[in-house]
Amino acid sequence: xxxxxxxxxxxxxxxxxxxxxxxxxxxxxxxxxxxxxxxxxxxxxxxxxxxxxxxxxxxxxxxxxxxxxxxxxxxxxxxxxxxxxxxxxxxxxxxxxxxxxxxxxxxxxxxxxxxxxxxxxxxxxxxxxxxxxxxxxxxxxxxxxxxxxxxxxxxxx
Amino acid sequence: xxxxxxxxxxxxxxxxxxxxxxxxxxxxxxxxxxxxxxxxxxxxxxxxxxxxxxxxxxxxxxxxxxxxxxxxxxxxxxxxxxxxxxxxxxxxxxxxxxxxxxxxxxxxxxxxxxxxxxxxxxxxxxxxxxxxxxxxxxxxxxxxxxxxxxxxxxxxxxxxxxxxxxxxxxxxxxxxxxxxxxxxxxxxxxxxxxxxxxxxxxxxxxxxxxxxxxxxxxxxxxxxxxxxxxxxxxxxxxxxxxxxxxxxx
Numbered sequence: 001x002x003x004x005x006x007x008x009x010x011x012x013x014x015x016x017x018x019x020x021x022x023x024x025x026x027x028x029x030x031x032x033x034x035x036x037x038x039x040x041x042x043x044x045x046x047x048x049x050x051x052x053x054x055x056x057x058x059x060x061x062x063x064x065x066x067x068x069x070x071x072x073x074x075x076x077x078x079x080x081x082x083x084x085x086x087x088x089x090x091x092x093x094x095x096x097x098x099x100x101x102x103x104x105x106x107x108x109x110x111x112x113x114x115x116x117x118x119x120x121x122x123x124x125x126x127x128x129x130x131x132x133x134x135x136x137x138x139x140x141x142x143x144x145x146x147x148x149x150x151x152x153x154x155x156x157x
Numbered sequence: 158x159x160x161x162x163x164x165x166x167x168x169x170x171x172x173x174x175x176x177x178x179x180x181x182x183x184x185x186x187x188x189x190x191x192x193x194x195x196x197x198x199x200x201x202x203x204x205x206x207x208x209x210x211x212x213x214x215x216x217x218x219x220x221x222x223x224x225x226x227x228x229x230x231x232x233x234x235x236x237x238x239x240x241x242x243x244x245x246x247x248x249x250x251x252x253x254x255x256x257x258x259x260x261x262x263x264x265x266x267x268x269x270x271x272x273x274x275x276x277x278x279x280x281x282x283x284x285x286x287x288x289x290x291x292x293x294x295x296x297x298x299x300x301x302x303x304x305x306x307x308x309x310x311x312x313x314x315x316x317x318x319x320x321x322x323x324x325x326x327x328x329x330x331x332x333x334x335x336x337x338x339x340x341x342x343x344x345x346x347x348x349x350x351x352x353x354x355x356x357x358x359x360x361x362x363x364x365x366x367x368x369x370x371x372x373x374x375x376x377x378x379x380x381x382x383x384x385x386x387x388x389x390x391x392x393x394x395x396x397x398x399x400x401x402x403x404x405x406x
Contacts, residue, residue: 016236023317030321034332042334043279064334101273103202111336128272133341135207136350137198 044111048090055116063092063122064111064130072106085110085122096124103129164380167241171373178370186363193356200353202271209267210349211357215364216260220288221323223253223368224316227295228323231316234309241376243309246316247299248375252368254292261285272336280329281337284322291319303379 009017034041044064045055055061063085071084080097083106094112104110109130114123193211200207227246234242264282265275276282299312330339341348349357 012237019232019235019317026318026321030325034325034328038332041280041329041332043277043336044334046334064336101271102204103271103273105202108202126273128274128277128336130336131203131271131338132348133338134348135203135210135341135353136201137352 046087046090047085047092048087050092050116050122051090057116057118060113060115062111062113063094063124064109065092067104067106067108067110069106082121085112092122093120094122094124096127098125098127100127101129103131108132164240168377168380171377175370175373175377178366178373180370182363182365182367182370184363185366186360189356189359189363193353193360197353197356204270206267206270207353209263210353211360213260213263213267214357215361216256216263217285218361219364219368220253220257220260220285221326222365223249223256224288224291224320224323227253227316228320231313234313235317243313244376244379245372246313247303247309247379248372250292250296250299251375252371254289254296256364256368257285257289257292261289274336277336279335279337280333281326281335284326284329288322288326291322295319 044062047063047065050061050063065085065087068084068086068091071082073082074080075082075095077097080095081100082093082095084091085094086092094114096112096114104127109132111128111130112122112124113126113128117123190211194208197208197211199205226249230242230246230249233239234246261282264285268277269275295312295315298315299309302309302312327340329335330337342354347354
């Protein structure tokens with residue numbers, strides 16, 4: 001800034017202008033960084049993303065979405081479960097051996113950590129239950145389950 | 158605003174405010190927590206662990222609100238050179254850090270039974286941890302500057318630059334897929350059943366009053382510290398002067 005440009009300004013106002021410019025630059029830099037991170041900083045892939053861009057067979061990834069209603073099947077060995085994770089557009093079958101978290105239920109969110117196998121089944125070695133933003137008592141559960149499910153799906157889009 | 162620049166004048170008001178805020182905050186917080194913990198029914202999925210919400214959410218809001226206050230105070234200090242701005246920013250750092258830690262700790266305890274993990278490196282949790290580290294760094298910096306009697310302008314710049322993390326925390330669950338759920342309470346909208354929401358808001362009020370009380374108490378302590386130090390310095394100077402004149406004679 002040249003002298004003539006700042007001559008009319010009181011020091012206080014000059015500081016305000018300079019600081020505002022610095023803040024705008026800072027916020028711009030922050031937004032750009034966040035924008036650049038928008039893919040890398042995601043904690044998991046959605047089923048449609050995993051199908052569109054299949055990870056290498058030995059690459060550990062996280063798959064997140066909704067557990068499809070009525071899809072959880074216990075396998076004969078008693079410790080393995082199979083279920084389908086969906087995001088409204090795509091579905092991925094998942095197999096998991098171990099103890100699932102208490103909140104792992106059909107129609108709710110889940111994040112599975114594991115690898116994509118050659119036959120298209122996602123083999124998970126860890127399951128995390130994803131809670132939605134709705135908090136309601138058990139009494140309301142039955143009548144709004146469908147509504148709740150829709151809302152949960154909406155948040156994943 | 159500069160009317161309160163005089164510490165004596167500010168102290169008179171602060172003295173009057175500190176106790177009512179602290180006591181009121183304690184009472185409201187205790188009442189809100191008892192209300193929430195005794196009346197709130199178990200959540201449809203999470204069961205009784207939903208009751209952590211009454212601590213977790215106020216702590217998260219105040220942790221982020223604290224840094225917002227530091228940023229505003231830093232701006233006021235840099236532009237208007239208000240003498241109380243630096244002191245208030247310093248005073249906010251300690252309760253802000255405590256609440257950020259409380260948010261992380263309660264969230265971790267909550268995550269174990271609900272998500273199935275104590276900690277994950279998703280956008281929300283990571284950016285909140287960064288906030289706690291920013292607080293710790295800020296406290297170390299302001300303490301060092303105060304000890305050396307240096308200008309607090311560096312701390313103010315730190316406060317402003319660190320503020321970029323606050324909107325990132327807020328937007329992290331919207332911008333990126335995360336294990337943490339999206340915001341339940343947005344402008345004029347709540348996905349939280351009223352049976353949880355009202356005790357929750359009462360708890361937010363209680364913790365906020367406490368926060369305010371601690372900030373006033375800290376500001377008074379910092380001002381008293383500065384006064385005591387100035388008095389000691391004057392005394393030392395006088396003693397030195399007396400010694401020097403005695404040596405000459």
